[in-house]
Amino acid sequence: MSDYEGVAVYCETKEDKILPIAAEGLGIGRKLADTLGQKLSAVIVGGNISGLAQQIISCGADKVYIVDDLQLKDYQADVYISVLEKVIKQVKPQIIIMGQTDYGRELAPRLAFRLGTAATMDCVDLAIDAESKRLLQTKPVYGGNAQAVFITETDPQVVTIRTKAMEALTPDTSRKGESVTIPADLDASVIKTKTLERVVEEVAGIKIEDAQVVVAGGRGIGSADGFKQLDELAKLLKGAVGASRPPCDNGWIPDMAQVGLTGKIIAPEIYIAVAISGSSQHMSGCSGSKTIIAINRDKEANIFRQARFGVIGDWKKVLPAFTQKLKELMAS
Amino acid sequence: MNIIVCVKQVIDPEAPPASFKIDAAKNRAEMHGVPPVIDPYGEYAVEAGLRVKEAGGGKITVISLGVNLLREVVKKPLAMGADELILLDDEAYAGGDSWSNAYSLAMAIKKAGAFDMILCGREASDTNAGQTGPAISEILGLPCITLARKIEVKDSQLRIERVNSSGYDVIESPLPAVVTVSNEIGQPRYPTVKGIMAAKKIEPVIWKPTDIGIEAAGTGANTQRTKLRKLFQPVYEGKCDFAAGDSPEEMAVDLAVKLRQAKVL
Numbered sequence: 284m285s286d287y288e289g290v291a292v293y294c295e296t297k298e299d300k301i302l303p304i305a306a307e308g309l310g311i312g313r314k315l316a317d318t319l320g321q322k323l324s325a326v327i328v329g330g331n332i333s334g335l336a337q338q339i340i341s342c343g344a345d346k347v348y349i350v351d352d353l354q355l356k357d358y359q360a361d362v363y364i365s366v367l368e369k370v371i372k373q374v375k376p377q378i379i380i381m382g383q384t385d386y387g388r389e390l391a392p393r394l395a396f397r398l399g400t401a402a403t404m405d406c407v408d409l410a411i412d413a414e415s416k417r418l419l420q421t422k423p424v425y426g427g428n429a430q431a432v433f434i435t436e437t438d439p440q441v442v443t444i445r446t447k448a449m450e451a452l453t454p455d456t457s458r459k460g461e462s463v464t465i466p467a468d469l470d471a472s473v474i475k476t477k478t479l480e481r482v483v484e485e486v487a488g489i490k491i492e493d494a495q496v497v498v499a500g501g502r503g504i505g506s507a508d509g510f511k512q513l514d515e516l517a518k519l520l521k522g523a524v525g526a527s528r529p530p531c532d533n534g535w536i537p538d539m540a541q542v543g544l545t546g547k548i549i550a551p552e553i554y555i556a557v558a559i560s561g562s563s564q565h566m567s568g569c570s571g572s573k574t575i576i577a578i579n580r581d582k583e584a585n586i587f588r589q590a591r592f593g594v595i596g597d598w599k600k601v602l603p604a605f606t607q608k609l610k611e612l613m614a615s
Numbered sequence: 616m617n618i619i620v621c622v623k624q625v626i627d628p629e630a631p632p633a634s635f636k637i638d639a640a641k642n643r644a645e646m647h648g649v650p651p652v653i654d655p656y657g658e659y660a661v662e663a664g665l666r667v668k669e670a671g672g673g674k675i676t677v678i679s680l681g682v683n684l685l686r687e688v689v690k691k692p693l694a695m696g697a698d699e700l701i702l703l704d705d706e707a708y709a710g711g712d713s714w715s716n717a718y719s720l721a722m723a724i725k726k727a728g729a730f731d732m733i734l735c736g737r738e739a740s741d742t743n744a745g746q747t748g749p750a751i752s753e754i755l756g757l758p759c760i761t762l763a764r765k766i767e768v769k770d771s772q773l774r775i776e777r778v779n780s781s782g783y784d785v786i787e788s789p790l791p792a793v794v795t796v797s798n799e800i801g802q803p804r805y806p807t808v809k810g811i812m813a814a815k816k817i818e819p820v821i822w823k824p825t826d827i828g829i830e831a832a833g834t835g836a837n838t839q840r841t842k843l844r845k846l847f848q849p850v851y852e853g854k855c856d857f858a859a860g861d862s863p864e865e866m867a868v869d870l871a872v873k874l875r876q877a878k879v880l
């Protein structure tokens with residue numbers, strides 16, 4: 284079809300590590316490359332990142348392309364896209380895998396359109412079509428009510444993958460690979476937008492993306508005060524408090540607590556959903572949880588379709604009694 | 616300030632999941648018995664545009680691409696306070712992918728005249744793609760800022776707060792630019808009675824592909840780079856274990872005991 288060949292993973296980095304989603308990209312990328320009988324390469328862009336090459340190779344890559352320049356230390360959309368465009372034109376991979384991260388969400392489509400091809404966002408499954416050898420890209424649509432399988436007819440086939448949807452390989456430090464340095468050759472004329480500042484909004488306690496137990500509240504909680512009760516249960520279970528979108532929109536809890544398609548995608552051991560109806564958009568963010576427990580007064584609520592344990596009742600009555608009983612049981 | 620807002624007509628994403636059905640023959644989804652709405656994130660984009668207009672004056676032109684767009688649906692942004700409505704409504708636009716649609720929208724934007732800002736939603740509720748804004752920016756060679764939660768214009772410079780998972784980035788950009796809007800911008804306003812009356816009087820402009828300088832074969836399904844192979848509904852085997860008891864308190868105790876027994880907690 285074209286002279287594009289091989290699979291490439293763009294590995295986003297943070298501090299001196301590649302992001303977990305980059306390792307997941309390498310995991311699925313390895314599988315796809317093996318199926319095609321082709322090479323898996325990785326691309327890293329940043330300042331002082333050359334040392335990451337071995338880590339990337341141990342996660343499955345055959346070859347690592349490194350663009351290391353102190354001016355690339357912080358993400359700037361226009362600069363990163365033009366650097367990636369240059370690397371991709373040189374490497375010519377048939378498939379490009381990126382993470383559906385804060386930045387991957389804009390990098391992937393802009394890069395794809397600039398290269399004259401197309402991207403498929405937020406894939407939860409990737410496979411090679413036996414007949415056409417094209418990439419079968421499965422992604423949730425309609426907020427998760429359905430899934431679509433797409434094929435991109437142009438090369439490179441660009442995709443982003445959803446957090447925790449694919450498996451990383453167990454790192455093998457004895458794996459051998461090659462690394463290639465590509466000069467950044469930055470061209471200031473490409474820069475249109477500039478990030479002036481990065482504001483980190485600190486959250487007290489454990490972050491929901493790291494917590495083993497998440498107690499989440501929905502519109503039915505009704506107020507910021509209500510969330511204090513969820514907080515009490517979360518503390519008891521050494522967990523974090525999350526929310527569906529309405530409580531965030533209403534300012535009952537910071538935006539960063541939002542779980543779902545346009546919030547955080549998490550997969551804790553236990554997810555306790557209180558007064559959340561379980562819209563497909565919300566479930567997109569928590570359906571990977573090991574055990575979902577739901578408290579809702581509506582027995583028809585969608586959340587019960589995915590919950591393992593449930594209580595049909597008013598959370599204002601259920602929650603205090605539940606927290607109290609757990610306290611007793613955990614003390615004994 | 617000339618502001619363009621792209622808004623799409625979609626099946627209602629807030630309808631109960633039980634009314635969601637897939638028409639396997641057409642590989643298309645529908646909400647049974649629930650009328651379509653404008654895409655929620657498009658509505659946030661309209662709200663963002665109205666706020667910019669309120670702060671510094673200007674005109675808001677809404678553009679919507681689709682087939683058989685319902686006037687009572689696509690006129691909602693006018694009722695919220697937008698000034699003009701352009702509809703790219705023609706069979707030829709049907710079946711396009713993100714690129715096809717963005718290309719037609721971009722051509723319409725060029726034809727509509729001078730503009731300073733193009734607003735899109737962060738992602739449509741049907742495609743969940745988040746590609747249209749970035750695509751328009753690449754097609755027109757414009758700066759692009761995604762996931763805006765605050766938009767300020769000062770001395771023809773844009774200052775935007777962009778949402779990220781641990782806070783936000785502050786980004787500066789020259790105009791004209793493409794901005795995609797997130798829900799953190801704030802709740803879209805409800806149309807007022809006055810707004811609804813005003814919207815009734817505004818006639819939408821309708822452009823066929825040839826009106827925006829593209830052949831009928833240069834849009835819609837003909838120009839897909841991405842093809843839909845299959846559309847299906849994931850199934851969940853519901854096996855929820857409900858707590859028993861005569862009162863909410865009893866059920867709560869039963870749940871706690873069950874979770875302990877199952878060694879979940």
Ligand SMILES: Cc1cc2nc3c(=O)[nH]c(=O)nc-3n(C[C@H](O)[C@H](O)[C@H](O)COP(=O)(O)OP(=O)(O)OC[C@H]3O[C@@H](n4cnc5c(N)ncnc54)[C@H](O)[C@@H]3O)c2cc1C
Nearest residue numbers: 501502503527528543544545546558560564565580597598
């Ligand atoms: C493109 C797109 C992206 C979106 N992204 C997200 C996302 O990332 N995250 C997200 O959460 N949403 C998202 N949404 C919104 C989503 O569609 C729903 O509107 C939202 O999830 C509903 O939140 P909820 O369940 O808290 O509210 P509701 O649907 O209003 O449900 C409230 C529930 O609380 C129950 N309840 C009320 N009072 C009580 C009580 N006293 N005791 C017990 N139960 C009670 C009710 O029975 C009901 O089931 C998105 C929407 C779109 C279109």
Ligand SMILES: Nc1ncnc2c1ncn2[C@@H]1O[C@H](COP(=O)(O)O)[C@@H](O)[C@H]1O
Nearest residue numbers: 621622680735736738739744745746747
């Ligand atoms: N057919 C369309 N007509 C007008 N605007 C659209 C259309 N499709 C997408 N958009 C805009 O682009 C945003 C993102 O859509 P998407 O890229 O499909 O996720 C939407 O919220 C709209 O603002």
